[in-house]
Amino acid sequence: MISSPPAFWKDKLQASGLHFSLSVLVAALSALLVFVLWYPYPYREISGGRELFLLVVTVDVIMGPLITLAIFDRRKPWAELRRDLFVVVLLQLSALGYGLWTVAMARPVHMVFEIDRFRIVHAIDIPDELLSKTPEGITARPYTGPTLLGLRPFKDGQEEMDATFAALQGVNLGARPDLWQSFDASRQDVLRIAKPVGQLRQRFPDQSAAIDAALAGKGAAADAAQYLPLAGRKDFWTVMVDGRNGDILGFLPLDSF
Incomplete structure (x- = not known):
């Protein structure tokens, strides 16, 4: 049996190693796009962006260099x-x-205040047929990261009934562009519905340290903090808001429904 000369495998390994290094660089640039712009914290956790991206990139980064290792041969023309x-x-x-x-x-495109909770809305959740009803000044499917929105009051009982039936069929209220309004227009509703963080501590006494960590550095806002549940793609979280103006203070991986 004639073994391949050492230089043959050295060339293969060098080519494959170079390909791997370039693949890692491209993956790192892709990660900046995904995790800084599309899935900033906490959306990468709530919306599953990290798992999906790692699956895609891991297969891509490994398979390319392996194929190069298999086909690279300087004896070819x-x-x-x-x-x-x-x-x-x-x-x-x-x-x-x-x-x-x-x-x-x-990707998550909006965090919408929806009656008594916040909801993460993803690009794929928004019905195409409702895109034309997006209010002026709001981008329905932004590529620049999730934005804060609220829901306007229903015009009448018929609209509320129609929206409720649509929700039962899988189109959540928060994913309907025809019901969106600016978050500023919903701040008073947020403050009316939100509950004091003290109640959250009473419900989850073992999470007091996590609550303190989420509010660390918020100053006077932490003393007035309130909370609301957050519905994600597969999990429920908690959003903490400033009880004075409704500003978002932090997030907890805690089901507070």
Whole structure:
């Protein structure tokens, strides 16, 4: 049996290592886009962005260099080797592009105050047929990170009934552009519904340290803090707000419904 010369495997490993390093760099740049812009904290936790991104990127980063390891051979004609490497990179970038598109479609776009709670609304949650009814000044599916919104009062009983039936069919009130209004217009409703953080401490005495940590550095706002439940894609969290003006103070991975 004739073994391959050491240089043969050295070239393969060097090519694969270079490909891996470049893949990690591209993945790091993609992570900045995803976790700084699309899924900032706490949305990466609530909306599952971290798991989805890591799945996409891990497969992409590992498979590309492994394929390069398998096909790289300096004994091939340069034109053939260049073509093979081009195809590998093209397939890898296409897979990464599709993965990022999937992550983008699932991205959180708004945190909406919805009657007695906050709700995370994702791009895919918003019905296409309602996009034309988005209020002026609001971007229905922003790419610049989630925004704060509220729900306007129902115009009449019929509109409330229609919206309720739609919610039963899976279209949450917070995902309806025709019901959105600015968060400033909903601040008084937030303050009316929110409960004192002291009640949260009484309900969850073992979470007092976590509550203190979430409010750390908030100064006088911490003394007036209130809370509301937050409905995410798969989990329920808690939002703490300033009891004086409704500003968002912090988040807790705590189901306070």
